[in-house]
Amino acid sequence: MSDVLTKVTLKKLLIDSNINDLQQYLEDLHPADILEVLRDRDLNKLEVMEKLPIRLLADVFEEMEEEEKENFLNLFPEPRQYKIVDEMTSDEIADLLSNFEPKRITRFLANIGKEAAEDVKELLTYEDDTAGGLMASEFVAINETMNVKETLKYLQSAVQDVESAYYLYVLDENDILKGIISLRDLVISTFDTKIGEIMSENVKSVPLEMDQEEVAALFEKYGYQAIPVTDENGKMLGIITVDDIIEVVREEATEDIFRLAGVNEGEIIDGSTFASVKSRLPWLSVNLVTAILAGATVGIFSDTINKVVILAAFNPIIAGMGGNAGTQSLTLIVRGIALGEFTKENAKRIFRKEALVGLINGLAIGLVIAVIGILWTNKPVFGLIVGVSMLGNMCVATIVGYLVPVTLKKLKVDPALASAVFVTTVTDMGGFFLFLGLATLLVNYLI
């Protein structure tokens, strides 16, 4: 990466320069780079932050992680905090304030611009993981009777509001969204073109309560830079921008990965020991119950094991391989559901494929383990029992790996949440039962 300003240079610049010296570098400073410098432990953070123009400082705050934001903000006296927050976009203010206690929220709302305060109050009422929670209230509204030159003149005079404009929104007198025009379409059109002529009227918009994962899917499908949020009457309420969506995609994927492994989706890698225990112990407890059930299945057959002790060695192989095969199917289905690739139309075809995969892999692995069983014990019947149990358990595993997440989805439970424990319980108990049951039936050939 060609960094014209390296972190070291930037740090020196921020420490050594005074406010006036900094002015000439401002357009080359990226808030994310400044934040990186501010994170250094040995820095007088307040001193450096006080040198930054308030607008840039607010941008630096917008780059921070949730927890960081509050810590950095608390370095300032509260009146100064109001000024910084006032420069942020409404969605950022709402995210920040949502962690404050009610009294502090009220103080902040009373001390920032009236219009912003109204917007933020509204935004605070929406759920975090919905369109409303992602939305910012700032967007550029224009009128369809304006022409391109008038629009450009208007934009030139309204710099503040054009913070993150990729699109201009064409509203009627009741703020109903009529059309949309991208900056790209604006700049390639001749000055006298009317906005009404070049705007697109087939505007996709989303309702406040749409789940963020659905919103992300729309962004991906249409390649949007931003998407408008409207109420049931088509009144424009705000916009969601693509930079928030990359975060959503990552978050949702992490949630899936964590849930499949029995880790609470909120656990952070660098968090406290207590938080980690709280995140994982409940899941381990559930697993303990199912593991005991599986152990009890083995207990039922202790007479048989007493007679043929080698069964105890092959037992975990059958169960474990079923678990592996089940986890493969499960993972594919869970991810397919999350990405919207699993649909009503292809559900049956996928089921047949999974069943067939289970059969083929079961035959292959079953054959190998049968041969090993015979070589180990010198008893063909033992090989037969091991092979058939492996085949059976792997078939059951892929089918259960399909059925569990699909059923959870129908019950409107996140398929990633409890699938793994269901599947391994079935493959453990099923594997033990099948293998030891068969061995019990044929025990006379094994002694």
Added chain:
Amino acid sequence: MSDVLTKVTLKKLLIDSNINDLQQYLEDLHPADILEVLRDRDLNKLEVMEKLPIRLLADVFEEMEEEEKENFLNLFPEPRQYKIVDEMTSDEIADLLSNFEPKRITRFLANIGKEAAEDVKELLTYEDDTAGGLMASEFVAINETMNVKETLKYLQSAVQDVESAYYLYVLDENDILKGIISLRDLVISTFDTKIGEIMSENVKSVPLEMDQEEVAALFEKYGYQAIPVTDENGKMLGIITVDDIIEVVREEATEDIFRLAGVNEGEIIDGSTFASVKSRLPWLSVNLVTAILAGATVGIFSDTINKVVILAAFNPIIAGMGGNAGTQSLTLIVRGIALGEFTKENAKRIFRKEALVGLINGLAIGLVIAVIGILWTNKPVFGLIVGVSMLGNMCVATIVGYLVPVTLKKLKVDPALASAVFVTTVTDMGGFFLFLGLATLLVNYLI
């Protein structure tokens, strides 16, 4: 979602209208919507596609999945195919052609625009998962001596090249990247402002060979819409846009999830049975080997099991719970590495936390299983053995869950790739060995 044109309406429109009728709707048709209609099985795809202006048709092709693209394209006679492909952006053409056989590639390159062919030839040489593989060669270059009005006039005359412009790139006479200006900055500046005054000179750019995951991290850090790709001298080669990055983030997450579960990262949910078997059987075979090793560990202790058959029931509980605890740590670390949250600075702290979590969870689960062991067998020593083995195996599990991905990362192997099999092998064999070993030592107290 407020769809002004629903899928049904759009389908009717596409089927019933002739080319001329369609003209008036064109600015409201989104390529992704048209593609959805084209995917219907009962449609005469070629007939509908022939009605679309070629530019729009090329946009529809750009929305398609890899495999789809070739199938749809093959519906046309080859000369027509050249025309469609010629309208695509260079990165899309390169992606498409990379699946063709060499002779067909040569034919296509000979039949599309000379400049595009040059670009595509170049792009075909880059790895898929690098900056070069993501890059498109189309961008808008301007000169720093132009003013805003001249720039707008230039853009108005050069519509074709402004396909996906969020930024204009300021190059010198040798195509060296000097600065960048966003359309937003352009439209809010007065007409007589010089580009040199408003451009940002601190331009982040990436080299051709940068891994796509690193590129995605830059997009997320800086909130860019696009990032330029330059050679070692700073010569501008192309741009990567944010819509490609959302795909990268999803892909990389899917890769992690799949690899953790032993599914080939390329497997698709709706693919062929053969592809699925090919994706999963190798992994199952590796697992079979490690499962047999674990089974052999049990085999070593068959004398003890013969004397105390209840060991066979508790055996899988100890091993399984270790596997679960190890998978939790492993997943947290693998994801932390992927997201760049695991760093040199916090590695030691995380290690200590994981070890402590293993200890606490091991104590909790160990205590419960010890009590159950005593109640089941009425032998306190059995409870002691079960509890201590559980504690030991869960401590080992979290530590191994940390060490394996961290070590793989140091060896420059994807931590998600082989971590799971390592960890469960250790927890299986370790669990069996610890539990049955202890039981063998203390066997006299158990009979």
